[in-house]
Amino acid sequence: MGGMGAVYRARDLHFPNVIKRVAVKEMVNQARDPSMRENIIRNFEREANLLATLDHPSIPRIYDYFTYNVRSYLIEEFVDGKDLEALLVEAQGFYPEVQVIGWAIELCDVLAYLHGHTPEPIVFRDMKPSNVMINSRGRIMLVDFGIAKTFQVGQKGTMIGTEGYSPPEQYKGDAGPMADIYALGATIHHMLTRRDPRLEPPFSFSERPIRSINPSVSMELEAVVFTALQYEPDHRFSSATAMKDALMGVARKTGALPQLASSTASLGSIAEGTKCVWNFECEDEIRGTPNCKDGILYVGSYDNNLYALNAATGEFIWKFPADGGIVSRPVIDENFLYIGSEDKRLYSVNIRTGKPSWNYSTDGPIRSSPCLAEGHIFIGSDDGFLHAVNAASGRRAWRMEAGDPIRSTPLVVNDMVYFGVESGDFYCLDFTGVIKWRFKSKRAITSSAVFSEGIIFFGSVDSTLYALDAKTGFPIWRYRLGKPSISTPFLADNYIFTGAADGDIYCLDSRSAKEVWRFTTEHQVTGSPIVYKDGLYCGSVDGYIYCLEYRTGRMRWKFDTGKPITGTPVAGDEMVYIGSTNNRVYALTP
């Protein structure tokens, strides 16, 4: 497009005894009007002459130029290496901050050289990852000086060639040295976040704070990039040198300067932490999720007991012994709670006395949690059935054979029952147990479904988060997670949150499946995130419960339990409760 033809790798035959590689850039003159064509050639020659006078290690040398018919050629130093865009595509994860700072400092150097050119400063105008090469010695090279632009015939039409890296003033046609500062900021932003600004609305960097996407970046570096990306040129760094100084400052402060720390040691001063109000120790691990009602916290443990604790003080009220571990989350109505156990039974327990009122036997351990709707308990079992049990009598209404263990918690909405199976099937049944539709994922569905606006959402061990039309089961979107997920998604506003075995907590727009932010913990996230007020709470197998701002994914605090957390927190009355495999349940201030 726009006049640039091809770039050839060539050999300079003036030096027959050695192999001297050069790059030959070909540009096609598309102007039809002869005087305009002349004009373009004159501009090209002027630019080539200007470039030939530049002498900087990060700028390729110009050896020659010529024009032949409608084609003009520029012969320049061949840069053996890859551009940053290609490197970004190749890289699996984020580049270390130290590396990016190193590149940014070199880019500031070369910009300072260009901007200091006399009599007129040279504005590069086209800073972006694809124009920055890393040569074989690891040095930055600035390639593709906008010389091809002289070949772009002024095209009419409604399109502007925004590159996503250009500052606002460039669209008005007045791009000074400050434009390069902005574009450098945009380039660094892209390198640190891996978010391509060409895919985003123009000037929207501030909506993608670097640390919300890549929390390993230091606050100091984020601040430097933020300054470079200011909307008003006057609010950016006053020069490339000033920006370089700021980057050096970051490097000094974060320990990157002597390359001591391979990754940043930025501890990120956590303003407010949490306070542990109480904790209660069981005799074995807590792998499941507590529930809370009317000031009482109910939590099951692998010591076979279900505990009732005073939610405010942690004081023991009663315990109910099952014959097997409890991973299931209790569900509570006015007088009773319902809970499944590894002992294959579903129990109904009086919440005042802790005494059982009935139990219902299945043929396999129960890891699913009960769902209470229309006077019935719906629960899955490892026996491969979904059971519908009368909540008052404990008698079976019906059971439906799914063939494989059901560990997800059934969801009942609009008189339909939804649940996933370890076989990878997902079912929609009506209230009589008749299948309305079935959807197949590639691996087990342990994650439980959630519902919003006619759509069912759930994760799968096939590493996908699915959104299906609740009525028909048609897939609406799917989102590829980094690793399998058994975490149950959580919905708030138009966001959907979930965790995965890659250790990440994800936030997506539930209507478009676009990633809003992602937060990386140190180990698998098997429990579910919950949103309470404006905080998102989620445990990780790394032993921490994290509190993040749910709109941005910024961390507010984390609390260490020392052992893996596999369950989901529950919140209420200004308190967040979480169980850990260190046998304890914690009450934390939000």
Add this chain to the structure above:
Amino acid sequence: MNVFFRKLFGKGKSTQPAEVETGDSEVTKPGLTAPPTMPLKEPIDPELKLGADEIPADVHYLVAGCAQSVGKQRDHNEDALFSLTTMLSSDTAQIPFGLYIVADGMGGHQHGDIASSTAVRAMAGYILRKLYLPMLDLSQGPPSEPLQEIMQNGLFEAHKVIPKYAPGGGTTMTAVLIMGAQITIAHVGDSRAYAVYADGHMQVLTRDHSLVKRLEELGQLTPEEAAQHPQRNVLYRALGQVEPFEPDITTFPLHHPGYLFICSDGLWGVVAEREIYRLIATNPIPEQACMKLVDAANAAGGPDNITAILVRMPD
């Protein structure tokens, strides 16, 4: 089944517009983190409601109308439209199915008309092949590919064919797929889709990919300045133009009673939203409303091609 149907197509809360952000919170300003919708905060006219008694209840199929005009100041039409309204029978239910596309070609001498019509053909062809025809085929089940991916791939298909048929040309595209209880919109450029609610609200479901709109979102321009800005038709995303591009693909719940309205900027740019709402509210037959809307744009000078599609939501 009927009860169930009514339940899902919800008379209850799905007729309410999505909750409106108050705008105090800086992180939810328009942009990536916010849904690409900019709901109107106030009803257009509290006095003016869709004549609920005139919208028949129990009509569980879509009713659509459309209209088009070259306008008063251009000599040829660069807008393209596609409208298909039908019903699908699945094993368990009758499902309303509608596909509606508006594309506004650009580039004048660079075959804007060919760009838009080619893109519409490519998009409609893709969706029908991938989604609609398999559902009529008794030997196949419903498609396993998610709707949003089918829509996205259709857009990329359209994007790819434009340079072949209309080199240098480009087009906007707003494609709306209604299937069952969900509305899925694939959108690039500055044509618009609106949800029109019974209670006097109207909500833009698409985000204009125009430079002026962006400057307005950033608070650099007021809506009034934006409406008058000489560069208001400069787009930063369009089909057939520079790569890479990222379409907005979003799924919304169906709202009843109400309408879905799709139009090119030749309509929304010259007829005020209040007037659009009034014409829809006072002309319950979609075909009629569309003609009145196009007339209104022409009466306002008709500076650009005008295209309108109005779809009544099923009960």
